[in-house]
Amino acid sequence: MKQERILIKEGYKSQLGISFHYAMEKLREALTCEKLQEVGLTLDSETLIDVLTGGGKTEAKVRKMLKEQLLSGYQLPAIKRSNEELAEKLLKDFMKTVATAKYVMNDFRFIPAEYFYVDGVGRIEVDKQGEAVLKDASNLYIDKPEQIEVYHAAQEVIKAVEKLDALAVKYKCSAFGSHAVLVRIGSHLEVNPDGVVDCHPDGLWMRAR
Numbered sequence: 001m002k003q004e005r006i007l008i009k010e011g012y013k014s015q016l017g018i019s020f021h022y023a024m025e026k027l028r029e030a031l032t033c034e035k036l037q038e039v040g041l042t043l044d045s046e047t048l049i050d051v052l053t054g055g056g057k058t059e060a061k062v063r064k065m066l067k068e069q070l071l072s073g074y075q076l077p078a079i080k081r082s083n084e085e086l087a088e089k090l091l092k093d094f095m096k097t098v099a100t101a102k103y104v105m106n107d108f109r110f111i112p113a114e115y116f117y118v119d120g121v122g123r124i125e126v127d128k129q130g131e132a133v134l135k136d137a138s139n140l141y142i143d144k145p146e147q148i149e150v151y152h153a154a155q156e157v158i159k160a161v162e163k164l165d166a167l168a169v170k171y172k173c174s175a176f177g178s179h180a181v182l183v184r185i186g187s188h189l190e191v192n193p194d195g196v197v198d199c200h201p202d203g204l205w206m207r208a209r
Contacts, residue, residue, distance in 0.1 A: 005143045008151060012140035019107065020134055026104035028124050030097055039094045040065040045117040048124060052105060052113040055098040062094050110137060171199035 031051060033043045039062045041047055050057045070083040115130030126134075142148055161175070164182070168175035173195060175181050181195040 003143055004148055005141050006148060006151060007139055007141055009140040011138055013138045016138045017134065023104050023108060024124065024126070027101055030100040030104060031124065033122050035093075035097050039090050040069075043118055043122055043124075048116055048118055049113045051098050051101050052116060055095075055102075059095070059098070062091060066090060108134070167199070171201055173199040 031043065031048065036043050036047065041058060041061065047058055066087040070087045071080075075083065111126065111130045111133050115127050115133065117125055117127060119125050142151060164175045168181065173181060179192075179195055179198060181192060181199070182189050183192045183195070184190075
């Protein structure tokens, strides 16, 4: 049997959206066309998704490119050493870029990587499905039996309070507060007899007629 899940507050984690937009800006700063071009990559949706999921494919491409461009074929010892140092630095910088990109989005791993994309002007964005996941994550749900039991009981109390308020308006009395129908005695509520007696269709001063 499917477990009941109840939405009790939309936008409960309002800070989540703000944090996400901040993380996206940090991601755009970390993963730029210029940085990727340094190692022969293009900032496109495929590369972005791979980076967000670990960067395995892009790392393999970078290693292959560095080997072909800098480490293959006969080279003079001095040039070979220089190229090895350059290849090591480029790979290290690239891996740092990947690590930074993953780190800034760490709190939003619940959004599938395929919901992110690079638009026509090279800007990293999230699609409508990703926005929906983020919105859902900002809501407050309950699914534990005890939570649901208390929630339903609270809903019944609200209904009763609304009914009492409506009657108080109808009979010109007060539901809560001074000389009210309900008063708090210690830690619990009690019916105030004087408050009930005050109820009358024509108001307090007509009750004796």
